[in-house]
Amino acid sequence: MATDLNQNEARQVRESPRAASGDGSAYSKMIPQDAGTAWAEERTRVAVGRNINVSGKLIFHEPVRIEGRFKGEVRSAELVVIAEEAMIEGKVCAPRLLVMGELRGDITGCERVVLGPKAKMFGNIEARNLTICEGAYLEGKVRMSGVEVPAAKPGP
Numbered sequence: 001m002a003t004d005l006n007q008n009e010a011r012q013v014r015e016s017p018r019a020a021s022g023d024g025s026a027y028s029k030m031i032p033q034d035a036g037t038a039w040a041e042e043r044t045r046v047a048v049g050r051n052i053n054v055s056g057k058l059i060f061h062e063p064v065r066i067e068g069r070f071k072g073e074v075r076s077a078e079l080v081v082i083a084e085e086a087m088i089e090g091k092v093c094a095p096r097l098l099v100m101g102e103l104r105g106d107i108t109g110c111e112r113v114v115l116g117p118k119a120k121m122f123g124n125i126e127a128r129n130l131t132i133c134e135g136a137y138l139e140g141k142v143r144m145s146g147v148e149v150p151a152a153k154p155g156p
């Protein structure tokens with residue numbers, strides 16, 4: 001019976017999105033759930049639907065999802081999700097950004113950026129936090145804003 005209970009607990013730890021280290025320790029419970037997964041499932045408004053081509057400047061005050069092709073600038077006060085089938089050519093500025101499709105342009109002013117496993121990013125990223133999933137492609141420069149780097153100490 002004790003073996004079944006331990007296997008049950010182990011399965012719950014593996015299945016729990018908050019237990020990223022899988023060891024069930026207090027530390028693993030402090031790690032937040034995977035942002036990419038949570039953001040992909042978050043309720044969003046579709047701004048550019050599939051099979052739609054749009055150009056211009058989009059400004060939102062709510063979570064938004066882009067599923068088609070867009071050329072221009074996207075700004076949001078919330079989350080921006082670039083769906084797997086989407087392609088954006090231009091600048092994106094939002095506190096949270098999930099790229100699952102293709103982005104050809106720069107990302108600025110982000111608190112957190114997640115490049116999903118099928119993401120293709122061609123451009124520069126300026127963000128406080130960056131997560132790159134296995135399988136994602138990134139061609140460009142990354143600047144971690146808001147991160148203090150201690151000065152190098154002179155050698156002995």
